[in-house]
Amino acid sequence: MSSVPLSLLEAAEDPRRRPPLVLGDNDFASVTEKVCGIVERPRPPLAWYIAFAVSSALTALLVAMLAYLFLAGIGVWGLNIPVGWGFDITNFVFWVGIGHAGTLISAILFLFRQKWRTGINRFAEAMTIFAVICAGMFPAIHTGRPWFDYWLFPYPNQMQVWPNFRSPLIWDVFAVSTYFTVSLMFWYTGMIPDLATLRDRATTRLRRIVYGVLSLGWRGSGRHWHRYERVYLLLAALATPLVLSVHSVVSFDFAVSQLPGWHSTIFPPYFVAGAIFSGFAMVLTLLIPVRSFFHLEELITTRHLENMAKITLATGLIVAYSYGIEFFMAWYSGNPYEKFTLANRALGPYAWAFWIVLFCNVVVPQALWFKRPRTTPWMLVGISILINVGMWFERFVIIVTSLSRDFIPSSWGYYKPTWVELCTLAGSFGLFLTLFLLFLRFGPMIAMAEIKSVMPAAGLERGPHRGHGQYWGEIPHQHERRQEEGQP
Amino acid sequence: MSEPTAATAARAPRTWGLLAEFDTVGALLAALEKVRDAGYVAFDAYAPFPIHGLDESMGIRMSRLPWLVAAGGATGAAAGLLLQWWTNGFDYKYLVSGKPFFGLPAAIPITFELTVLLASLGAFIGLLVANRFPELYHPVLPARGFARATTDGFFISVEARDPAFDAVGTREFLEKLGAKQVEKVED
Numbered sequence: 260m261s262s263v264p265l266s267l268l269e270a271a272e273d274p275r276r277r278p279p280l281v282l283g284d285n286d287f288a289s290v291t292e293k294v295c296g297i298v299e300r301p302r303p304p305l306a307w308y309i310a311f312a313v314s315s316a317l318t319a320l321l322v323a324m325l326a327y328l329f330l331a332g333i334g335v336w337g338l339n340i341p342v343g344w345g346f347d348i349t350n351f352v353f354w355v356g357i358g359h360a361g362t363l364i365s366a367i368l369f370l371f372r373q374k375w376r377t378g379i380n381r382f383a384e385a386m387t388i389f390a391v392i393c394a395g396m397f398p399a400i401h402t403g404r405p406w407f408d409y410w411l412f413p414y415p416n417q418m419q420v421w422p423n424f425r426s427p428l429i430w431d432v433f434a435v436s437t438y439f440t441v442s443l444m445f446w447y448t449g450m451i452p453d454l455a456t457l458r459d460r461a462t463t464r465l466r467r468i469v470y471g472v473l474s475l476g477w478r479g480s481g482r483h484w485h486r487y488e489r490v491y492l493l494l495a496a497l498a499t500p501l502v503l504s505v506h507s508v509v510s511f512d513f514a515v516s517q518l519p520g521w522h523s524t525i526f527p528p529y530f531v532a533g534a535i536f537s538g539f540a541m542v543l544t545l546l547i548p549v550r551s552f553f554h555l556e557e558l559i560t561t562r563h564l565e566n567m568a569k570i571t572l573a574t575g576l577i578v579a580y581s582y583g584i585e586f587f588m589a590w591y592s593g594n595p596y597e598k599f600t601l602a603n604r605a606l607g608p609y610a611w612a613f614w615i616v617l618f619c620n621v622v623v624p625q626a627l628w629f630k631r632p633r634t635t636p637w638m639l640v641g642i643s644i645l646i647n648v649g650m651w652f653e654r655f656v657i658i659v660t661s662l663s664r665d666f667i668p669s670s671w672g673y674y675k676p677t678w679v680e681l682c683t684l685a686g687s688f689g690l691f692l693t694l695f696l697l698f699l700r701f702g703p704m705i706a707m708a709e710i711k712s713v714m715p716a717a718g719l720e721r722g723p724h725r726g727h728g729q730y731w732g733e734i735p736h737q738h739e740r741r742q743e744e745g746q747p
Numbered sequence: 748m749s750e751p752t753a754a755t756a757a758r759a760p761r762t763w764g765l766l767a768e769f770d771t772v773g774a775l776l777a778a779l780e781k782v783r784d785a786g787y788v789a790f791d792a793y794a795p796f797p798i799h800g801l802d803e804s805m806g807i808r809m810s811r812l813p814w815l816v817a818a819g820g821a822t823g824a825a826a827g828l829l830l831q832w833w834t835n836g837f838d839y840k841y842l843v844s845g846k847p848f849f850g851l852p853a854a855i856p857i858t859f860e861l862t863v864l865l866a867s868l869g870a871f872i873g874l875l876v877a878n879r880f881p882e883l884y885h886p887v888l889p890a891r892g893f894a895r896a897t898t899d900g901f902f903i904s905v906e907a908r909d910p911a912f913d914a915v916g917t918r919e920f921l922e923k924l925g926a927k928q929v930e931k932v933e934d
Binding site for chain 2: 286287288291413419420421422423424425426427429430433434437440441444445448452455456458459460471472475476477478479480481482483484485486487488489490493494497498500501504508511707708709711712716717
């Protein structure tokens with residue numbers, strides 16, 4: 260891969276000096292050219308067509324599976340007493356978790372002034388939206404009679420009853436729908452200036468109209484930028500507690516119940532860390548091939564990948580710690596059911612899944628302590644895919660082992676998914692990838708306006724005023740740089 | 748500009764103002780300070796990305812949008828609590844697993860979500876309204892070279908409705924500030 264020598268070039272051997280965020284001989288115009296060029300090619304490359312054919316075939320499979328499910332009923336899945344939640348809720352938690360990385364990158368890293376986020380935030384936010392679409396589908400279809408899903412919303416109805424607001428399942432409805440709405444607004448707000456760039460470069464009437472309407476008449480006015488920046492900051496400040504709340508509420512679905520293995524106060528932070536862990540792994544899985552395929556190594560540098568790898572490692576360690584605490588608390592609580600459930604997880608009929616989780620989520624990420632895996636794209640992709648597998652199985656293990664063996668041995672059971680469930684899972688990946696490929700084809704994949712604001716030319720002439728753009732080094736280095744340039 | 752069509756030919760084009768292009772961020776900010784200090788009020792800057800320090804250079808007062816966001820959040824919190832108390836605790840009470848009809852801890856998640864939802868909607872809709880979006884046509888948009896304002900161009904416009912505006916004097920003033928080119932914008 261061509262990015263290997265580049266990675267040596269840009270790897271910051273001197274830790275006191277941060278490498279620039281945009282490499283190569285780029286100016287504002289070339290950034291626009293690189294990002295818009297992808298969208299403006301008359302035809303996408305052949306590989307895009309192949310990927311799109313595969314993903315839309317999988318989406319068609321999903322539609323077929325949903326049609327079969329709606330016609331035949333929930334019995335086509337392997338669910339029964341005692342395991343009433345299987346692939347459906349596993350997939351839901353998995354996809355919601357994937358979505359968390361986008362908001363973390365776009366909102367939390369924004370509040371922490373992590374300027375490297377500008378290269379990857381648009382991409383990750385798009386991933387959030389599409390993952391939440393996939394996630395939202397599963398609770399909707401698992402109800403058995405999905406045409407009555409609107410009963411979840413509090414509206415005055417002829418039955419004269421209201422939803423039970425004391426149930427975490429209703430909290431989930433509010434959390435996930437709020438999360439989707441806010442993420443969508445955040446994504447769209449960030450995209451308005453870039454859509455205007457696409458409008459101004461449009462060569463066909465159709466593109467000018469579509470991007471013109473979508474960009475709402477944005478013209479880069481200073482007064483607009485002023486309000487835009489306030490609103491962007493406020494949305495980031497609102498999305499930050501929101502993202503932490505969403506997976507906490509998802510974990511309440513389990514933690515508020517009385518089931519051994521679920522009834523645990525560690526669940527909210529444990530789930531949030533797991534969500535960010537899996538989300539970053541998914542961003543890396545998708546970003547690295549796209550970056551290499553569209554030759555974006557100068558905008559999404561090895562430093563970006565390395566930073567993401569470090570966050571993956573940090574959240575992975577929190578997840579590993581949580582696994583340890585779960586076992587410790589089971590032993591320390593002295594509760595025989597809790598102790599049994601955890602022992603059953605590790606040694607019972609689903610032990611194979613448990614050890615996959617431990618291998619993928621605890622052992623594999625330790626490779627990220629080393630610089631070479633962090634800066635070698637193919638190794639990162641391999642690690643990320645294993646983490647994705649591990650995180651899917653983590654939810655499977657939590658949900659299914661606790662349900663399959665609870666208090667009374669006479670009510671134990673073993674859950675096996677049917678082909679319909681397997682195809683539905685594959686189909687959800689198809690839907691996710693289809694939406695993603697469409698975004699790569701028609702949307703600005705990299706936040707051009709934000710990238711430009713962290714480039715040196717965006718504020719360097721301002722002398723003592725350190726603007727967004729001054730990114731090589733802290734203030735002492737600025738002094739050094741002046742000396743290098745022969746200035747006093 | 749394109750050929751005048753029947754609709755535009757009906758009325759004589761009116762001068763909207765002047766549009767001056769600058770090369771760099773530094774030149775734009777320095778010029779803006781001079782424009783502001785010269786007493787112009789109906790002027791604006793255009794840049795492809797948010798520039799640090801532009802607000803001060805233009806003399807923009809802090810936006811009042813945060814108040815709208817706060818109001819949205821307060822509405823969401825009140826609506827969330829009221830909804831849960833009224834439906835489960837007052838209008839139609841039913842006992843589920845011995846839980847209280849209305850308990851504050853159990854009401855927090857939905858109250859929180861609605862707070863964030865309405866505050867965010869306030870921010871987003873407030874942005875659109877304050878910026879008068881969607882505004883698909885604006886006199887500067889068809890100006891020559893203005894398409895670069897979303898790529899790498901930096902512009903200052905001074906509107907004709909500004910009391911200090913003078914077609915000749917303002918043009919000379921802008922040229923003296925280092926503008927690469929100054930163009931008359933018609934409406």
